[in-house]
Amino acid sequence: MLKLLRPDDWHLHLRDGDRLVHTVFHTAQQFGRALIMPNLKPPVVTLAQAEAYRQRILAATPAGSSFQPMMVLYLTDNSDPREAAQVAASNTVLSYKLYPAGATTNSEHGVTAIEKVYPVLEQMEKHGVPLCVHGEETDSHVDIFDREKAFIDNTLLPTLKRFPGLKVVFEHITTKDAADFVRDSEHNIAATITAHHLLYNRNAIFQGGIRPHYYCLPVLKREVHRQALLAAAISGNPRFFLGTDSAPHAVGAKESSCGCAGCYTAHAAIELYAEAFESVNALDKLEGFASLFGADFYGVERPTEIITLEKSDWTVPATYPFGNEQIVPLRALETLRFRMVGAA
Ligand SMILES: NC(=O)N[C@@H](CC(=O)O)C(=O)O
Ligand SMILES: [Zn+2]
Numbered sequence: 001m002l003k004l005l006r007p008d009d010w011h012l013h014l015r016d017g018d019r020l021v022h023t024v025f026h027t028a029q030q031f032g033r034a035l036i037m038p039n040l041k042p043p044v045v046t047l048a049q050a051e052a053y054r055q056r057i058l059a060a061t062p063a064g065s066s067f068q069p070m071m072v073l074y075l076t077d078n079s080d081p082r083e084a085a086q087v088a089a090s091n092t093v094l095s096y097k098l099y100p101a102g103a104t105t106n107s108e109h110g111v112t113a114i115e116k117v118y119p120v121l122e123q124m125e126k127h128g129v130p131l132c133v134h135g136e137e138t139d140s141h142v143d144i145f146d147r148e149k150a151f152i153d154n155t156l157l158p159t160l161k162r163f164p165g166l167k168v169v170f171e172h173i174t175t176k177d178a179a180d181f182v183r184d185s186e187h188n189i190a191a192t193i194t195a196h197h198l199l200y201n202r203n204a205i206f207q208g209g210i211r212p213h214y215y216c217l218p219v220l221k222r223e224v225h226r227q228a229l230l231a232a233a234i235s236g237n238p239r240f241f242l243g244t245d246s247a248p249h250a251v252g253a254k255e256s257s258c259g260c261a262g263c264y265t266a267h268a269a270i271e272l273y274a275e276a277f278e279s280v281n282a283l284d285k286l287e288g289f290a291s292l293f294g295a296d297f298y299g300v301e302r303p304t305e306i307i308t309l310e311k312s313d314w315t316v317p318a319t320y321p322f323g324n325e326q327i328v329p330l331r332a333l334e335t336l337r338f339r340m341v342g343a344a
């Protein structure tokens, strides 16, 4: 039996509409709070839109749950620098998200050149508002496995040189380069790490055939990178913390000749992380990573509730409902060794 302070998910996609009841259900079972990504269609760009989305999420939250969605604004070339001060004053909107235009799902309204948002970044630095970053180079000539490293060199380093006090969360890091970069950075740079990047390398996408449910962005990398992420996650360094990047797409959109990027892990997120930490005998490091470090970085209260995980095998269902469609979760029809059994 393993008891943990109730974890928070610092990178989550819930989508919208009739899908919310299904996605919120899974996350609210496990997490006290989650940082909700704003890449809807159309994206969440204003405080008013974020508040309206937050209310839709709360309306879809199961009765009796105290789950709190924390919101993010989608940064665009046209974001108003004056809004940064209002974000700093908000208790429910915590950060901005940088999607380089074209980098990932619903990023077409993203930033076309980082210089265009310098006035916003200046205000964010001034007011202490964190920037969450999808860190991949968008130049299609750059090899897809090298895009995270190229982003560090071409975008992140010059931006931090110009705004050295800007708080940055390098989201869903996938390489040793990114882990080393964050480890060797100043205290204002942190990173989230997904469960799937801790558990799998790029072979998973091609195991006996093409496996669309293991395709996400940034794409899974070589084993050496997975090892580096695992080392960072269990290091006890408080600038590495949990963000699932659980990213649901209906089964038809994944199992397609041009399938969407994203792995759905919210149904068993903490169990998947526990499995990864146990694989290197580091379950004692899970609570800091999952429940403390993210709250500290964002400057919100640490959790007080406790959840309990048990060592007991269970089989993940083939699908879960997703609005009026279905979603295939990670590890569908396979066995998981941990199971969350309660909260108090
Ligand atoms: N990670 C993914 O593969 N997909 C995410 C977008 C993102 O986080 O980049 C999505 O919204 O589907
Ligand atoms: Zn992303």
Ligand SMILES: [Zn+2]
Pocket (backbone or CB within 6 Å): 011, 012, 013, 037, 245, 247
């Ligand atoms: Zn994401």
